[in-house]
Amino acid sequence: MKINKGILYILLGASFFGFTPIFAKLGFNYGYSLGQITIAQMVISFILLWSFTLIKRSSFKGLHMKNMLQIMMTGCFVGLTSIFYYGSMQYLPASLAIILMFQFVWIGILLEWVFSKIKPAPVTVLSIILILIGVFFASNIVNGDIQGLPVKGFILGILSAITYAGFIFFSGKVAVNVDPWIRSSLMVTGSAILVLILFMRDIPSVLPLEENLLTIAAGVSLFGAVLPPLFFAAGAPLVSGGIANILTSIELPIAILSASIILSETVTPMQWLGTAIILAAIAFNELGTGLFRRRNKSA
Template identity: 30%
Template sequence: MKDYRSTLYVAAGACSYGLLATIVKYANHLGIHTSLLTFLQFMFGFLFLLAFNLLSKRHTKEHNIIKFSSKIKLMVWGISLGLTTTLYYLSIQYIPVSVGIILLMQSIWISLVAEAVLLKKLPSKGKLAGVIIVLLGTTLATNLFQNNNALDYRGIILGFGAGISYALAIYVSSTVEKELPSSVRSQFLVLGGLLLIVAFWNMDIIRY
């Protein structure tokens, strides 16, 4: 049952990127700037996680004893989350959402290569098969081969940059401060991403 739920969680997370990008692009057409959308996404995410952890007795206890150094470490690594979202949303200003998703999903093989290099261990056949299936499925689902329009190089660079950043985020989420509850870790990772977004967009968040 646990494995079944885990699969559903992964599927829901994967679907969210395509859905969010479509919403963001539509909102841009309505005149809402990407800076405000990105800021609100992370702000509401952080507030939700904060409220969840405060209302959870078990997590509240562990939240209170978390080391300051652990909080800082998670926030620093959380920059990768903010960078991923920022680059991804910027990329779809120049290329179709379908292509942006393909570029973002390059994080799968990038993270696999990084893991092999850092751990000096070849990936298992199961992981390799999973990478191939996900990439093929994503390509077919986004109808990439029927997209005959010329692609803007700026979107390609930004999209691939989002893929690299997302690969880092995946690695961080599975290795940094693993002894803490997932919701507590996520809270500080998202906070780090939020600070990056505020620093990157600055006054554009208010201006638009």
């Protein structure tokens, strides 16, 4: 029963995150700039997360100046991911920007190899190859649909994958003994500070906050920074780490499906095939790696 609850919570958290591109794309359609959307998102996320943290009376135990700064610096990766991810959507269809951002899976494996000296298992290498094959189909290169799209959009999409992989890597290393809500709030604090510095010139244009911008920013904040961590925190302890990672990958088809239905973007059968290959590769890596480790232990 607890496992079923955990699965449900993680699926809900990942599904919520899959709707964030919709709000970002709508914001651009309303004529708002990348700076305006990102500033409003981070400020609202900052207010919401700290409000939940203080109402919950989370413990500050284990927190000191050094790890507080480390947590905030890790949070900067969140701000950079938002900037690159939403920036990519200014030039590319949301469905393609999502696929590019999802390359964080194999980039994260490379980071583990470079910084932690954890050599990927053969099953992981095969998974990376499958993911790249999936990207080939999902990007619709075969039909030539990416011709004419700005290179800048692809660069920003890959940068969003790199910074998101960096966030996952470092968030698993920094101050892991500190209360998760305190960590999340400090991360969004670091992210908000970075965004305000980078888009300083856009701050006057955000105030007074227009109703449309407030709606867009609230949607991105709730579905991207508040609800997913809340459900992940509730569900992750109830299931294994490998299963949790597989379940969170539902974000990819949800995001593409919502882009297709709500934003009326065309998603071809070839793109769905590529998406299915990417999801299968993620599941294959998580389940295969677990089996590989168990065999090594028994040997």
